Amino acid sequence: MKYFIRTYGCQMNERDSEALGAALEKAGFLPGSEEDSDLLLFNTCSVRDAAERKAKGKIGYIRKLKQKNPNLIIGVTGCMAQRLGEELLKELPHLDFVLGTGQMQRLVPLVNEIAADRRRRVETEPSVEVLESMGDHDAAPSWHGQIAITRGCNRFCSYCIVPYVRGREISRTKGSIITEAKELVAKGVKEIMLLGQNVAAYGLNGDTRPPVSGHSPFAELLEEMNEIPGLLRIRFTSPYVSYFNDRLIDALKNCSKVCHNVHLPLQSGSNRILKAMNRQYTAESYLAKVDEIRAAIPDVTFSTDVIVGFPGEEESDFLMTREVMNKVGFEQAYVFKYSPRPGALSALLADSIPDAVKEERNQILLGDLKERVVQKLKSLKGETVEVLLEGVSARNAARWSGRTSTSFVVHFEPDANCCPGTLRKVRITQVNTVSLFGELHPE
Ligand code: SAH
Ligand code: SF4
Ligand code: F3S
Numbered sequence: 001m002k003y004f005i006r007t008y009g010c011q012m013n014e015r016d017s018e019a020l021g022a023a024l025e026k027a028g029f030l031p032g033s034e035e036d037s038d039l040l041l042f043n044t045c046s047v048r049d050a051a052e053r054k055a056k057g058k059i060g061y062i063r064k065l066k067q068k069n070p071n072l073i074i075g076v077t078g079c080m081a082q083r084l085g086e087e088l089l090k091e092l093p094h095l096d097f098v099l100g101t102g103q104m105q106r107l108v109p110l111v112n113e114i115a116a117d118r119r120r121r122v123e124t125e126p127s128v129e130v131l132e133s134m135g136d137h138d139a140a141p142s143w144h145g146q147i148a149i150t151r152g153c154n155r156f157c158s159y160c161i162v163p164y165v166r167g168r169e170i171s172r173t174k175g176s177i178i179t180e181a182k183e184l185v186a187k188g189v190k191e192i193m194l195l196g197q198n199v200a201a202y203g204l205n206g207d208t209r210p211p212v213s214g215h216s217p218f219a220e221l222l223e224e225m226n227e228i229p230g231l232l233r234i235r236f237t238s239p240y241v242s243y244f245n246d247r248l249i250d251a252l253k254n255c256s257k258v259c260h261n262v263h264l265p266l267q268s269g270s271n272r273i274l275k276a277m278n279r280q281y282t283a284e285s286y287l288a289k290v291d292e293i294r295a296a297i298p299d300v301t302f303s304t305d306v307i308v309g310f311p312g313e314e315e316s317d318f319l320m321t322r323e324v325m326n327k328v329g330f331e332q333a334y335v336f337k338y339s340p341r342p343g344a345l346s347a348l349l350a351d352s353i354p355d356a357v358k359e360e361r362n363q364i365l366l367g368d369l370k371e372r373v374v375q376k377l378k379s380l381k382g383e384t385v386e387v388l389l390e391g392v393s394a395r396n397a398a399r400w401s402g403r404t405s406t407s408f409v410v411h412f413e414p415d416a417n418c419c420p421g422t423l424r425k426v427r428i429t430q431v432n433t434v435s436l437f438g439e440l441h442p443e
Contacts, residue, residue, distance in 0.1 A: 192234055
């Protein structure tokens with residue numbers, strides 16, 4: 001039997017898809033395409049209405065495949081599966097099963113049961129079993145691997161559906177994470193990204209108070225990861241700003257493999273809006289944290305997530321977001337137009353900002369970002385940087401690309417020694433508005 005998985009949403013979902021695919025392959029399935037597979041999985045996202053609509057549209061569209069192959073099994077997993085459950089079976093008559101976020105480990109037995117009796121099923125009961133049983137990886141991974149260190153979220157930001165669809169935050173044991181990391185390295189992985197909705201809450205046992213000064217189980221995990229022979233780089237996403245304490249900053253500073261790039265979601269620069277979002281920090285404390293991290297790691301770069309058009313966001317609130325963003329000077333920012341999510345608290349408020357205003361604010365922030373990034377890229381001209389080689393450039397097959405620890409991508413002409421997943425030095429010789437070009441140092 002062949003399988004195909006289409007993934008929507010965040011890196012946690014990408015990672016789940018990898019684990020689902022690996023579990024299927026262990027059970028004898030082979031990877032196929034959307035057209036020739038006997039099992040089609042849609043691993044979905046609920047974070048914004050558009051994400052759900054896109055997945056539903058696609059699932060509706062593939063109905064015709066079932067007419068061609070009556071044995072085809074179609075399933076929905078992930079956050080939309082968890083949120084809508086039974087409703088999806090009613091809405092999509094050609095759907096065979098809906099498997100929730102806490103039941104992903106049930107995929108293989110469930111598919112076998114459906115193949116045997118062709119009965120439709122919904123399994124969305126939460127379970128903690130999923131935590132340690134979703135550790136399978138691709139048999140032959142690239143130089144980059146991802147490890148989920150927590151599942152779920154306890155923060156309940158008022159706009160966000162994640163705590164409802166992914167359940168309470170639970171952390172894996174340090175031992176199982178380190179074992180998984182070592183297995184990845186043994187398969188040739190050189191860079192590992194640690195994943196969680198709030199990675200800095202790792203090991204806090206669901207306590208919703210940020211860790212006290214001097215205490216950070218996540219920092220301890222980073223330090224242990226840093227000792228793994230053969231691993232070259234460690235990244236993580238995302239830490240919640242108020243959990244980013246002194247102990248974690250020390251770990252960042254002392255662990256040579258931890259990259260100098262921090263994804264630090266801001267969401268808004270207006271304290272009034274942050275409060276309405278139930279984000280437990282202010283614009284001032286956010287900026288102070290950025291300064292503290294920069295003081296310890298001078299070349300650190302930041303990226304962020306921002307929501308525009310939260311209910312009641314006045315022009316003045318938006319301008320505060322714009323100001324904070326420009327003060328930090330993010331190297332990358334993901335700007336989202338507010339989307340009310342039924343079930344999340346803010347959905348009780350009127351979605352008061354017209355879409356055109358949301359769009360305008362979105363464009364303004366992206367315009368600022370572009371301007372800042374151009375300036376930053378220009379300032380790198382002439383510098384020699386270390387990059388982890390990623391392989392042939394996506395847009396020009398004659399070039400290779402590599403990424404700096406600070407997450408800048410550099411393109412260059414390869415030499416005979418180029419191998420993905422190795423560290424090389426490159427001198428930046430040319431800068432255009434979006435890209436850096438350089439010359440490889442001979443080895
Ligand atoms: N746990 C991560 C965020 C996961 S969701 C964190 O807190 O860092 C990714 C991003 O989607 C969020 O940071 C937020 O900017 C955006 N988002 C979440 N809910 C949203 C909504 N209802 N409308 C628009 N954007 C939303
Ligand atoms: Fe959502 Fe907030 Fe949790 Fe991030 S921290 S997943 S935005 S509730
Ligand atoms: Fe979407 Fe679920 Fe991730 S809602 S953003 S796929 S945790």
